[in-house]
Amino acid sequence: MMPYKDPDDRRALFEIAATIVPFATAWVAAWALWPVHPLLALLAVFPAAGLMVRLFIIQHDCGHGSMFTSRLANDWVGRAIGVLTLTPYDYWRHSHALHHASSGNLDKRGFGDIDTLTVDEYMALSRSGRLRYRLYRHPLVMFGIGPAYLFIFRHRLPVGAMDKGPVPWVSTLATNAGIAAIYGLLIYAIGLKAFLLVQVPIVVIGASIGVWLFYVQHQFEHAHWERTEEWQRDNAALHGSSFYDLPKPLMWLTGNIGIHHVHHLSSRIPFHRLPQILKDYPELKEIGRLTFWQSLKCVPLTLWDEQSKRLISFREARRRMPAAV
Known part of the structure; x- marks a missing residue:
């Protein structure tokens, strides 16, 4: 994968411009269309939400050092975009690095991933513990309430890293200050009501899209999970x-x-070079492939079965142990 890893500064600037300009255009269009009709505004809100996801991916690549040749450029562009995506860059980058270092390791869950219990762990919970887990994995929470809470509220404090020194605090508080400055200017320019009517739907929809993508990237039936002694990166x-x-x-x-x-x-590969790898190595297209319709079947999968080595639903677990689930 070495030939694909080199960042391209010109291409990076182009990708940022090709995202920021249509994002700003869609945002302004949504604001202009709300007084005409809310349904017309949604025609701009959805593209804006999608482009916010693309901004997050650019920030994500900055965190991996794969957007620019300069680490300084990666970090400062990532921090600036973090204000738009409501994501404190340095704080998020650390947790995401832990996710890459432990993804698929059953003994190192809980770092930047979706909480996933094994069948045995779920069975060992109290009745209230099972209820909490079932609520957490409910689609309304997982793809609706949860993403909005994560990006709007939880990212405002370095949850999980409050005792890890000044960096998480500086990252979150500086991002919060940037958000307050930009939001304040927009509210001053167009008014609080108009701002909320545009920004809240964009953030909520964009957050849900982002969490959905992350979900189907790791929560599919024949995903790979192993204990540390058998885990291979x-x-x-x-x-x-x-x-x-x-x-x-x-x-x-x-x-x-x-x-x-x-x-x-290989997380150092810039996102714009990933399609070329599939062209050069077509055998990769058959590994873990999910279409959109197939991905919908991932929603009920909630528990990892260590015996069959696959994700299963609460319903399947109930059929096996009806008295316990």
């Missing part, structure tokens, strides 16, 4: 991450993050 990367085979316009909008197995295999 490359195997976990290729088989523990999916290839979300979306139509090309959606692949562009989501920054090719659906080619997730290759990304986990």
Whole structure:
């Protein structure tokens, strides 16, 4: 994968411009269309939300040092975009690095991932513990309430890293200050009501899209999970991450993050080079491939069965142990 790893500064600037300009255009269009009719405004809100996801992917690549040749450029562009995506860059980058270092390792869960219990762990919970887990994994929470809470509220404090020194605090508080400055200027320019009518739907929809993408990238039936003694990084990367085979316009909008197995295999590859790897190595297209319709079947999968080595639903677990689930 070495030939694909080199950042391209010109291409990076082009990708940023090709995202920021249409994002700002869609935002202004949504604001202009709200007084005409809310349904017309949604025609601009959805593209703006998708472009916010693409901004997050650019920030994500900055965190991996794969956008620019300069680390300084990666970090400061990532921090600036973090204000737009409501994500404190330095704080997030650390937790995301832990995710890459432990993805697919059953003994190192809990770092930048979706909480996933094994069947045995779930059975060992109290009745209230099972209820909390079932609520957490409910689609309304997982793809609706949860993403909005994560980006709007939880990212305002370095949750989970409050005792890790000044960096998480500086990252979150500086991002909060940037958000307050930009939001304050927009509210001053167009008014509080108009701002909320545009920005809140964009953030909520964009957050839900982002969490959905992350979900299907790791929460599919034949994902790869192993205990530490059997865990191997490359195997976990290729088989523990999916290839979300979306139509090309959606692949562009989501920054090719659906080619997730290759990304986990080598996180230093810029997102705009991932499609070329699939062309050069077509055998990768068959590993962990999910179409959009196939991905919908991932929603009920909630528990890892260590015996069959696959994710199963609460319903399947109930059929096995009806008295316990």
